[in-house]
Amino acid sequence: MDPVQEQLESFKAYLESTKYQPATISAKCDHVTTCCRILTKEKKILFVSQIDKECYEHLTGLMTSLSKNYASKIIYDLNEFVIFCCGTNVLKQFRRSKRIGKEYRRSPQWKDFECLVDIFMKDAEERGLRPMTLSGYRKSLFEAYAHILDNFGMIYAKDIDYHIIRQAKKAMTDYRQLTVRQYLTRLGMLIEFFYGENPYIQAKLVWSLEPVERTWIFKKEWDVLWHSAELTEKVIIELAGGMGLRRNEIATLKLCDIKDNMVTIRGKGRGKEGKIITKQIPNSVMKCISEYMKYRTSILDSNGDSSEGNLIVRDRGRLIGTPATHKYVEETLRHLEEKTGIHASCHTLRRFYCTAMSDAGMELDTIRRMMRHDSIETTLRCYLYADPRKMDVATAGVEGAIFG
Secondary structure, three states: HHHHHHHHHHHHHHHHHOOOOOOHHHHHHHHHHHHHHHHHHHHHOOHHHHHHHHHHHHHHHHHOOOOOOHHHHHHHHHHHHHHHHHHHHHHHHHHHHHHOHHHHHOOHHHHHHHHHHHHHHHHHHOOOOOOHHHHHEEEEEEEEHHHHHHHOOOOOHHHOOOHHHHHHHHOOOOHHHHHHHHHHHHHHHHHHHEEEEEEEHHHHHOOOOOOOOOOOOOOHHHHHHHHHOOOHHHHHHHHHHHHOOHHHHHHHHHOOOOOEEEEEEEEEOOOOOEEEEEEEEHHHHHOOOOOOOOHHHHHEEEEEHOOOOEEEEOOOOOEEEEEEEHHHHHHHHHHHHHHHHOOOOOHHHHHHHHHHHOOOOHHHHHHHHHHHOOHHHHHHHHHHOOOOOHHHHHHHHHHHHHOO
16 A cells, blocks of 8 residues: 555545535445555556556455445545546546457457448548548447347347437447437448448438537626636636647647737647648737746656646646646636636637637637637537527517507
8 A cells, every 4th residue: 555655645634625524524434445455466557557447346346235325435536536646537448358358359250340430530530531530430430239139138239220320320329329429420420431331321310409508707707707816727727718729739738839919829720730830929928828837846856857848837746847738628617617606618718819809809710810719600509699698688689669
C-alpha cells in the first residue's frame, strides 16, 4: 500500500474539496483502500498507473456475493481514484471489453471483420480523416457488429442485409438513437466498400427527432463566473467564452501557437491536423494569458517542466506540471460550476461567445467566421435560432398583440 498511500491522501483531500458529504467520502476512501490492498497482494500492483481492465475483472470476480449495485459502486469509486491519479477512464475500457467478449474475438467471423476494418480504416486515413475521427469509426464498427452477433449469432459481415440492420436498430435500446444511427450508418458504409451494396440505405430506416438539451449563459452569469474564477479557471473560461475555443482546442493549445496578439487554432475538420485557423486574441484575453503565464512558471519551477509546451498545465493532483487534457479542462470548469451553481461547460461558454457577438450587432457572416463554421446554417440552427430568449420575446409579443 505504501506506493499509493500518498495518492490516497491527495484523493481524500480532493473529495473533501467537492460537494460530497463526509460519510460518502469515508465510504469512497474505504472502497479504494480495500481494492488497492487486494490488487497489491493478489495482482502485485505497486502503482496506480498499473491498474487496468484486467484488475477490474479480477475485483468483479471477487464480488459475486455482493449485490450488483454495491459491486458497481465499489468499482466506480476505484475508477474515480484512477482518473484522479492518471487521467485514464479504465472503467470505460473494462465495460467495452465485457461488451465484446473473448468468444467473439476467437471466432473466424470476428477475425474476418477485424481484417475488413483494418483495410477500411487505411482507406479512410488515406482520404484524410483525422486520427480522432478514425478512432470513432473503429469503435462504431466493432460496437455495431458485436450487437449484431449478440442478436443474430455468428454471421459474417457479407451476410448482413437490410433485415438485420432493421432488427439491430430495434435491439440497440441501450444507446441514444443518434448513436445507433451513427453506428449502423458506418457499418453500412463498410459493407458497401467491400461488397457493393449498402444494407443501411436499403433498410430505409425512419428516425424520430430527439430533443437536444442545450445550456445557456448570458452576461449576468458570465460576470458571476468571471469574478468567482481562480486563475486557471479564468484563463479557460476566457478562451472558451471570449474566443469560442472548444475544450480539446484549449487543452492542446501550445505556447508556440501564440505570437504577439495572434493565435493558431487547430480545430475540427477534415485532414489529419483538422482545420487550422489564425485568429486575433482580444486584449482582455491576452491580459489573462499573461497573468496565467506567471502562475504557470511558478508551477513548473516547483514541479519540473513536463508541460510539453502546452499553455494549460495541471495545477492539482499527482500529475502537476503535465499538459492539460480535455478531461482536466472539464473538471476545472466543474469546480467552478460547484462554486457558482452556474453550468459552465466549454460548449455553453462557446454559445455565450456566439450570442454575445449577435447581441453586439455583428453581421451574421462575421459571426460564422468567428465561430469557425463552414456553414452559416450551423451558426443559425445550433446557436442563434436556439437562443431561449427569442421564445421569451415571442411570448411577450403575443401577449402585447392579443391582450395589450
